[in-house]
Amino acid sequence: MDTQPIRKTFNQQLTELRERLLYMGGLVESAVHRSLRAALERDAALADDVVDHIEPEINRLEVEIDDRVLRLMALQQPMAVDLRFLAAVLKVGNDLERMGDLAVNIAQGTPRLLRQPLAAPVVDLPLMAARANQMLRSALDALMTEGVDLARSVLAADDEVDGMRDAIFRTLIEVMTREPSEVERSVALLSIARNLERIADHATNIAEDVIFWVEGVDVRHHFAEGPPA
Amino acid sequence: MDTQPIRKTFNQQLTELRERLLYMGGLVESAVHRSLRAALERDAALADDVVDHIEPEINRLEVEIDDRVLRLMALQQPMAVDLRFLAAVLKVGNDLERMGDLAVNIAQGTPRLLRQPLAAPVVDLPLMAARANQMLRSALDALMTEGVDLARSVLAADDEVDGMRDAIFRTLIEVMTREPSEVERSVALLSIARNLERIADHATNIAEDVIFWVEGVDVRHHFAEGPPA
Numbered sequence: 001m002d003t004q005p006i007r008k009t010f011n012q013q014l015t016e017l018r019e020r021l022l023y024m025g026g027l028v029e030s031a032v033h034r035s036l037r038a039a040l041e042r043d044a045a046l047a048d049d050v051v052d053h054i055e056p057e058i059n060r061l062e063v064e065i066d067d068r069v070l071r072l073m074a075l076q077q078p079m080a081v082d083l084r085f086l087a088a089v090l091k092v093g094n095d096l097e098r099m100g101d102l103a104v105n106i107a108q109g110t111p112r113l114l115r116q117p118l119a120a121p122v123v124d125l126p127l128m129a130a131r132a133n134q135m136l137r138s139a140l141d142a143l144m145t146e147g148v149d150l151a152r153s154v155l156a157a158d159d160e161v162d163g164m165r166d167a168i169f170r171t172l173i174e175v176m177t178r179e180p181s182e183v184e185r186s187v188a189l190l191s192i193a194r195n196l197e198r199i200a201d202h203a204t205n206i207a208e209d210v211i212f213w214v215e216g217v218d219v220r221h222h223f224a225e226g227p228p229a
Numbered sequence: 230m231d232t233q234p235i236r237k238t239f240n241q242q243l244t245e246l247r248e249r250l251l252y253m254g255g256l257v258e259s260a261v262h263r264s265l266r267a268a269l270e271r272d273a274a275l276a277d278d279v280v281d282h283i284e285p286e287i288n289r290l291e292v293e294i295d296d297r298v299l300r301l302m303a304l305q306q307p308m309a310v311d312l313r314f315l316a317a318v319l320k321v322g323n324d325l326e327r328m329g330d331l332a333v334n335i336a337q338g339t340p341r342l343l344r345q346p347l348a349a350p351v352v353d354l355p356l357m358a359a360r361a362n363q364m365l366r367s368a369l370d371a372l373m374t375e376g377v378d379l380a381r382s383v384l385a386a387d388d389e390v391d392g393m394r395d396a397i398f399r400t401l402i403e404v405m406t407r408e409p410s411e412v413e414r415s416v417a418l419l420s421i422a423r424n425l426e427r428i429a430d431h432a433t434n435i436a437e438d439v440i441f442w443v444e445g446v447d448v449r450h451h452f453a454e455g456p457p458a
Contacts, residue, residue, distance in 0.1 A: 066441075070316055073302065074309050083303055087295065090316055091323050094434075101430070169416065176405055176412045183405045183412075187398065187419065194423055201330070205323075212295075 010076045014085075017068050018144055021089060021096075024061040025140040027054055028096050029133045031103035032199055036129045039110045039192055047107040058100035065093040081216075088213040092143065095202040095209075099136070102195045102202075112188050122175055123168040123189060128196045131161055135203035142210045151214075154207035161200040168193045239305045243314075246297050247373055250318060250325075253290040254369040256283055257325050258362045260332035261428055265358045268339045268421055276336040287329035294322045310445075317442040321372065324431040324438075328365070331424045331431075341417045351404055352397040352418060357425045360390055364432035371439045380443075383436035390429040397422045 008016075031054045038047035069086045072078065078086060135154045142151035172186040172193075237245075260283045267276035298315045301307065307315060364383045371380035401415040401422075 066316065070309070070312055073316075074312055077306055080299070080303050083299055087299055087302075087319055090319055094320050094323055098434075173413055173416055176416075177409045180406045180409060184402055187402055187405075190416065190419065191423070194420070198427070205327075 010072070010078070010082075013068070013072055013076075014082070017065065017072070017089060020061060020065055020068065021092060022140060022144065024058060024065065024093070024096050025136060027058050027061070028099045028103070029136060030054060031058065031100050032106075032129055032133055032136075032196075035103040035107035036125060036192065036196075038107050039113055039188075040125065042110065042113055044110060047110040050107040051104055055100045055104050058097060062093045062097040066090060069093075084213050084216065088143070088209045091209050092140075092206050095205050099199050099202045102199050105195045106192050109188050109191055113185065123171050123193070124164075125168070125189065125192055125196065128161060128164045128168070128193065129199075131157065131164070132196050132200040132203060135161070135200055136206070139203045139206035139210065142207060143213075146210075146214045148211055148214050151207040151210040154204055158200055158204040161197060165193050165197045239301070239307070239311075242297070242301055242305075243311070246294065246301070246318060249290065249294055249297065250321060251369060251373065253287060253294065253322070253325050254365060256287050256290070257328045257332070258365060259283060260287065260329050261335075261358055261362055261365075261425075264332040264336035265354060265421065265425075267336050268342055268417075269354065271339065271342055273339060276339040279336040280333055284329045284333050287326060291322045291326040295319060298322075313442050313445065317372070317438045320438050321369075321435050324434050328428050328431045331428050334424045335421050338417050338420055342414065352400050352422070353393075354397070354418065354421055354425065357390060357393045357397070357422065358428075360386065360393070361425050361429040361432060364390070364429055365435070368432045368435035368439065371436060372442075375439075375443045377440055377443050380436040380439040383433055387429055387433040390426060394422050394426045 031050050034046055034054065035050045037043065038050065069089050073083070073086055135157050138150050138157075139154045141147060142154070169190065172190055176183045176186045260279050263275055263283065264279045266272065267279065298318050302312070302315055364386050367379050367386075368383045370376060371383070398419065401419055405412045405415045
């Protein structure tokens with residue numbers, strides 16, 4: 001960590017860090033999109049792609065990004081505002097990695113769905129996934145542009161995704177009550193809805209970290225008192 | 230942030246930080262324990278206690294701990310090993326906060342369970358919760374004592390918890406298939422199992438961060454290459 005010569009300026013390194021984080025975010029979007037397609041189209045090869053290639057690359061990037069952050073902190077002794085940004089990046093990397101895990105959960109449900117007969121979809125999981133991915137894109141955009149308003153829009157979208165999940169749960173409970181043969185398939189769909197909800201929660205977390213960083217106040221829990229004594 | 234005189238030594242402040250983190254961990258354990266009791270004993274007051282008191286206090290502590298970490302980073306310019314510890318603390322605080330959210334999810338399922346008649350428990354959720362809390366305690370212990378072996382034991386316990394969740398899912402799918410009137414209650418129990426599994430995942434995450442910090446290598450994803458170029 002401390003044997004490398006410092007050739008790049010702090011700003012160059014920050015720019016690189018942002019680029020890597022965006023790349024990681026793009027991989028997470030792709031993992032979410034592909035894992036859902038794998039499950040709903042019962043495509044085992046696509047599921048394997050998420051589990052064997054995309055998610056390991058996401059994990060590798062978290063390690064790389066942590067390392068870049070720690071190096072910048074150690075060698076550049078950044079000012080308070082940059083330090084706060086770097087702390088936000090550590091948390092965002094953590095959230096992105098968890099989102100990758102959740103995509104893997106979805107992909108790993110594919111074999112269970114493969115055993116079931118194909119049926120008309122009763123719930124709109126692709127819409128929920130698209131909304132979660134849109135939240136992620138907005139949260140990362142907000143991080144790159146210091147866009148507090150954009151970040152706040154992510155917080156609002158989370159309520160919408162929670163509403164989608166509730167509607168999906170209600171529908172699936174009805175289906176299972178009416179048709180016992182649909183129980184296993186419905187439980188798999190419930191799990192996907194739950195994983196998508198958690199993915200949206202992590203996007204919300206990222207948006208909260210952006211607001212925390214930009215405003216220097218903490219909106220995460222509507223708590224804006226001063227620092228501890 | 231920078232108007233306060235520095236009276237305490239770096240080590241005193243680190244000690245305080247550790248104490249606050251342990252206190253936060255204790256609150257999370259309490260939230261997990263109480264939320265499950267609230268759900269299974271259909272105790273709305275206990276559920277409200279988690280939602281209205283314990284979780285907000287957990288949230289407040291994350292903000293406080295972040296602030297302490299940023300202050301230490303900015304004012305004390307810690308060495309690489311301490312910096313790595315402080316970065317780990319930021320991530321651990323994040324994980325503890327998410328665990329509080331998941332406990333709230335469990336507590337908020339209580340009203341749904343309240344509408345259902347009481348029945349003999351078919352799955353052992355308290356055992357799963359106890360195991361998840363034990364993982365959390367071990368992970369925080371490992372953080373305080375630099376106990377890498379203890380941290381590794383948490384990683385192993387996570388597989389066990391995943392196994393419990395799978396067994397619970399299988400049982401509940403059987404119950405719902407046999408008895409349609411049990412669907413709604415079973416879905417609520419499935420949700421609790423899923424939340425407990427995520428709580429255990431976060432404890433695992435903390436253990437991984439401890440190993441990362443102590444060993445200075447990253448075992449999070451069995452990835453131990455050098456730093457990026």
